[in-house]
Amino acid sequence: VPAKGLCVAACNQKQPCSQSAPFSAQINCAAVDEAHRSQYDFLAAFMRASLPNAKFIAFTGTPLLQEDKHTLGEFGGGEYIDEYRLHEAVADGATLPIKYQDAWVALSANADLDAAFKKQFADQSEVRQHELKRELLRRWRQAGDRMEQVAEHLVEHFLSSVKACCR
Known part of the structure; x- marks a missing residue:
């Protein structure tokens, strides 16, 4: 107006x-x-x-x-x-409480991976190596195989916990 x-x-x-x-x-x-x-x-x-x-x-x-x-x-x-x-x-009563259950899908790596990393990046500072490790770990957690494991875990949890209790 x-x-x-x-x-x-x-x-x-x-x-x-x-x-x-x-x-x-x-x-x-x-x-x-x-x-x-x-x-x-x-x-x-x-x-x-x-x-x-x-x-x-x-x-x-x-x-x-x-x-x-x-x-x-x-x-x-x-x-x-x-x-x-x-x-x-x-x-x-405006919303429902958030129910959170912590769950881990294990990360598994070849035992030689750390040694290979150190050899590959030996010329980098410790700080830079730490940054690189964090970035590689982030990417690894989001890799296709890892996401498939997480998806399988979610489906299994849904079928065994959520769907089972609501029948």
Whole structure:
């Protein structure tokens, strides 16, 4: 309702609403839903350029905490206005509790692998060798054979635990 000074728009559509004065001449408040998804690339730059005087309030269930994408930092830092924790949502009946069962699918490697690694990368510093090992382990965990083992484990668990209890 522009006559009352309120404009509601879905900014991902990039269609300006009609207003009596340019946004830049007004004090604006922008409420951003799913802020962890939209506030780091083109859309964020577009919104901030369109609303240079705006104060932004973010709503997100999963704030990002990375160096290059930090939701709280993107919205002025400081403290959260409010937090609605999972245990509160469960108590309110808004969601079900998360049931988590830790399970391991063993990584198996040739016994000579470590020796071969040391020989191959002997000219690298210890720090660099550690970085390389971490990257290789990450890739190994995601390799096709490994993923097949994990998938088999999940199917077995589903059939023996989940499906069996729901008959």
